[in-house]
Amino acid sequence: MSLQLTILGCHSATPRVNAHPTAQVLQIKNHNFLIDCGEGTQVQMRKYKISFAKIKHIFISHLHGDHFFGLIGLISTFGLLNREKELHIYGPVGLKKIIQLQLEISNSRAGFPIVFHELKSTKSELIYEDKKVTVHTIPLNHRIYTNGFLFTEKLSLRKLNIKEVKSYPEIERCDYYNLKKGKDFVRNDGSIIENEKLTLPPRKPLSYAFCSDTSYTPEIIPLIRNVDMLYHESTFLTDKEELAIKTGHSTAFQAGKIAALAQVKILLLGHYSNRYRVLPAFQKEAQKVFQNTLLSVEGSTFEVE
């Protein structure tokens, strides 16, 4: 099992023919989480073979158009495709009103249940949890209320050391689940076979942090420390640092600094301003402080194992 991130769009502001606004799909523990949904996301999903049916949770960081203008179209398309499955949408207060008004005025119903989870806390909060994964908000610092999202696998069950297990005929199949949960095996006579003899530790849980849009905000570091992959916006290069401050964005160098301070494994840059035509300069700038920096590119998939 791995964690896979597919980039559908990684540019800021206005969409262009080959530069789409923010949208990405995270595959983690059999989930397909859609993160942000700029205009044209549904077409990018078709282009890069992302199954519509598998999307059950959509996370919207903030209500600037390049992060959510594609949502109403995607919802409409789900409806036209006769979706029945529930859709959960996590985003700032106001999003529900925008979507509902458009459905109402167009005399449409989505035709499937939409559950809005409206966010307003400025502190990190747990917004999704199941047996295998949690999602927390990462409060960011932008011109309007904005959250990043931290996706974390839960610790899996231990793995059976099957050769060892089978060497004890008294252990039956129905005992396996307790062994995976870490329990010692207790024989009928009360004697014990220690769990560590019978199982191997589970794979370390993987984690992914999505941080867009935000000014340089070291306050997020405790929340994203040691994540396996960090997507951090880098709208500008240092030549436009003042503009970054003014507009609530970061430079590639600042993204690198956050990655270094948080000791993440991989930094993924994105949300490039349209003023830059050549992207390797972003990587080069971040690598001054954080070597393991990659550039997000439309249609590319980044895998963490």
Added chain:
Amino acid sequence: MSLQLTILGCHSATPRVNAHPTAQVLQIKNHNFLIDCGEGTQVQMRKYKISFAKIKHIFISHLHGDHFFGLIGLISTFGLLNREKELHIYGPVGLKKIIQLQLEISNSRAGFPIVFHELKSTKSELIYEDKKVTVHTIPLNHRIYTNGFLFTEKLSLRKLNIKEVKSYPEIERCDYYNLKKGKDFVRNDGSIIENEKLTLPPRKPLSYAFCSDTSYTPEIIPLIRNVDMLYHESTFLTDKEELAIKTGHSTAFQAGKIAALAQVKILLLGHYSNRYRVLPAFQKEAQKVFQNTLLSVEGSTFEVE
């Protein structure tokens, strides 16, 4: 001078990689009128080199997503590009609320004046007029309140027959405008040179009617009679006539019938359902009743002279 129509999208319902929802730009008498604005229209405009700055009037037929979901993104982009010019938007009641809510919640202002002309009449009405052109609504018959639009050039001034004019030394440059307006030339002695001797008739005014979405509605014929070009939706072929009736759409054959009854010059089909992969069948079907039928195709420009 001619009338030029550029197709940005001509498919129905959900946008796909090479099948965009309705949007077209009409060039008529130095205007660039944007008609409908499905998701992705701004990217299609960039792709087909339509100047953003020249768009001053946008006409929205109805509030189904495939006809207006691209509008908020286009307005935002106009704002990001520091537009200052007024933008006029003509569309059903409700559109203003949708756009304003999104601007308000995203804490944005367009930054330029937007004038909404909200439509609710079920009778044809004059919604735009200047010295050279008029625009009337064409009430259509769809699942929700829908208008087509009739764009008509006004009769131009007469053309000077310059050779003839110059043969009369008593006619001066300052007299030309009155001659173009059709007035006779009156000499100082009261004698007259008849206008017909001095001028040629102006070109016949051109007209374009846009009719999407609608069921087969012969009631529109008096409004579109003799137009130079009629765009009439043809969502389905006759094999799906029942579905057309149920969904408030037309077949290609019905579009052909309307064109024939209204004695238009050219019929342009579009709004094809995604269920059809091959389009020539639409043309063939309409041509059973109306020979001069063309298929709209993304990126193509149709010119009427």
